[in-house]
Amino acid sequence: MLPGLSRQKGMRAKATASGVVWRASQQAEKTDRGSAAKEVPVQLCLFAIAFAQARQASAIDLANPQDYLLQNVVLMVVNMSLSNGRHYLAIPGPSVMPDRVLQAMHTAAPNIYHGDLVDMVPGLLTDLKKVARTDAHAAIYICNGHGVWEASLANVVGPGDKVLVPVTGAFGHGWAEMAHKLGAEPITIDFGKRNAIDPTQVAEALRADEAHEIKAVLAVFVDTSTSVRNDIQALRVALNEADHPALLMSDCIASMGCDRFEMDAWGVDVAITGSQKGLMTPPGLGFVFFNDKADRVRGQMERVSGYWDWRPRIDPDIFYQYFCGTAPTHHLYGLRAALDMIGEEGIENIWARHEVLANAIWAAFDAWGEGHDLQLNVEDIDARSRAVTSVRVGTSKATDLRQWCEEKAGVTLGIGLGMAAPEAPEWHHFFRLGHMGHVNAHMVLGALASIQAGMKAVGLPHNSGGLEAATQVIANNAIG
Numbered sequence: 001m002l003p004g005l006s007r008q009k010g011m012r013a014k015a016t017a018s019g020v021v022w023r024a025s026q027q028a029e030k031t032d033r034g035s036a037a038k039e040v041p042v043q044l045c046l047f048a049i050a051f052a053q054a055r056q057a058s059a060i061d062l063a064n065p066q067d068y069l070l071q072n073v074v075l076m077v078v079n080m081s082l083s084n085g086r087h088y089l090a091i092p093g094p095s096v097m098p099d100r101v102l103q104a105m106h107t108a109a110p111n112i113y114h115g116d117l118v119d120m121v122p123g124l125l126t127d128l129k130k131v132a133r134t135d136a137h138a139a140i141y142i143c144n145g146h147g148v149w150e151a152s153l154a155n156v157v158g159p160g161d162k163v164l165v166p167v168t169g170a171f172g173h174g175w176a177e178m179a180h181k182l183g184a185e186p187i188t189i190d191f192g193k194r195n196a197i198d199p200t201q202v203a204e205a206l207r208a209d210e211a212h213e214i215k216a217v218l219a220v221f222v223d224t225s226t227s228v229r230n231d232i233q234a235l236r237v238a239l240n241e242a243d244h245p246a247l248l249m250s251d252c253i254a255s256m257g258c259d260r261f262e263m264d265a266w267g268v269d270v271a272i273t274g275s276q277k278g279l280m281t282p283p284g285l286g287f288v289f290f291n292d293k294a295d296r297v298r299g300q301m302e303r304v305s306g307y308w309d310w311r312p313r314i315d316p317d318i319f320y321q322y323f324c325g326t327a328p329t330h331h332l333y334g335l336r337a338a339l340d341m342i343g344e345e346g347i348e349n350i351w352a353r354h355e356v357l358a359n360a361i362w363a364a365f366d367a368w369g370e371g372h373d374l375q376l377n378v379e380d381i382d383a384r385s386r387a388v389t390s391v392r393v394g395t396s397k398a399t400d401l402r403q404w405c406e407e408k409a410g411v412t413l414g415i416g417l418g419m420a421a422p423e424a425p426e427w428h429h430f431f432r433l434g435h436m437g438h439v440n441a442h443m444v445l446g447a448l449a450s451i452q453a454g455m456k457a458v459g460l461p462h463n464s465g466g467l468e469a470a471t472q473v474i475a476n477n478a479i480g
């Protein structure tokens with residue numbers, strides 16, 4: 001019934017309504033060029049082409065169950081993907097953007113001299129401060145997280161100044177490196193990749209600094225690479241107990257709008273974050289919150305770079321000084337929508353939502369890991385981020401799992417950042433799941449179910465019961 005399986009390229013002209021021939025010949029060409037291992041094997045493509053030819057020649061009768069089955073097989077080969085549908089970018093930032101944010105950005109270019117954009121900015125600053133839980137100052141920068149690291153340091157730390165950096169992952173090292181590049185002298189205390197900062201060690205280092213040369217303590221609240229969450233309030237206690245005047249600066253890039261953070265109540269002098277995670281807005285805006293103590297330190301600086309200087313940004317004579325130039329117009333509309341959503345849900349409720357979703361994720365991995373090497377990177381529950389979870393799978397299957405989830409299920413998981421050198425076999429032992437911002441129960445459960453399917457498909461050893469455990473957490477906590 002089927003014509004011979006001769007290799008025939010260039011069949012696009014003959015494409016039928018179903019598109020089968022075209023897709024199959026494309027697949028065959030790609031596979032022929034050896035372009036990607038994931039492509040469909042050439043024999044199957046040729047089979048699909050032959051089937052489509054037979055159909056064109058009316059040699060296929062779909063009323064015949066065998067032919068009908070054959071057609072479904074062909075569709076599976078050339079056309080069918082279980083990842084079609086709305087994709088879930090479950091990496092720890094940039095995070096999922098709400099439609100409301102995207103729609104708010106879909107607008108004509110606004111006037112930057114007067115009108116709604118100009119009127120909108122003071123309200124953005126007020127609402128940002130509510131998210132950071134501070135009555136102090138907020139400055140907006142056009143930059144990513146690296147930019148806001150530099151923005152914060154440039155105002156209070158100069159060449160030769162010492163900064164103490166307790167580190168719990170790649171981003172702690174990154175902030176220390178940024179200080180070093182600005183000419184400062186970072187003193188790092190490395191707490192490894194699985195444990196939180198020990199405040200007593202920080203207090204000891206501060207007490208040892210009798211001359212008070214350390215100008216600031218730079219602490220990453222949640223290190224996104226390890227998913228370790230640090231006790232920032234305990235660092236304030238350490239500073240006070242050591243009677244040390246250094247500023248307490250906190251990187252909240254992966255945590256603001258996800259994990260409880262109380263800038264004023266915890267005694268944080270400078271807090272920084274970006275738009276692209278809990279704030280649900282595309283990457284490109286950085287925020288520095290600082291109090292009067294930090295501003296006094298800023299006032300003693302010999303020189304502050306014109307662009308990073310926070311002073312004109314909080315008290316501009318004219319509108320363009322808010323951004324040291326042209327405003328990031330569309331990002332601001334997106335941010336307005338995101339802050340409205342945060343205000344409507346309430347920051348306490350947002351923290352609670354992240355808490356429950358994180359608990360569901362941990363329950364799944366605890367169940368899957370029983371009797372296997374699969375485990376959460378952070379054992380201590382208090383030291384776990386509520387926005388990102390770093391997982392150790394105990395075998396080199398993590399990369400296969402990520403690929404499977406993306407290609408077969410439409411969920412992109414995060415790479416295991418900073419856990420091993422990219423060329424080392426252990427690099428493939430880690431992945432991360434982002435659950436920050438615009439994320440709800442069905443997204444998390446869908447991601448977990450995809451992970452379970454993926455583990456089965458790629459042969460990653462695990463126990464059953466993960467989904468059962470996660471759904472129980474959701475069922476128990478779906479109050480309100």
Ligand SMILES: Cc1ncc(COP(=O)(O)O)c(C=O)c1O
Nearest residue numbers: 144145146171222223224253254
């Ligand atoms: C905690 C933390 N700090 C800093 C950064 C750097 O941000 P960016 O990549 O936007 O420069 C990131 C990025 O993921 C982060 O998670």
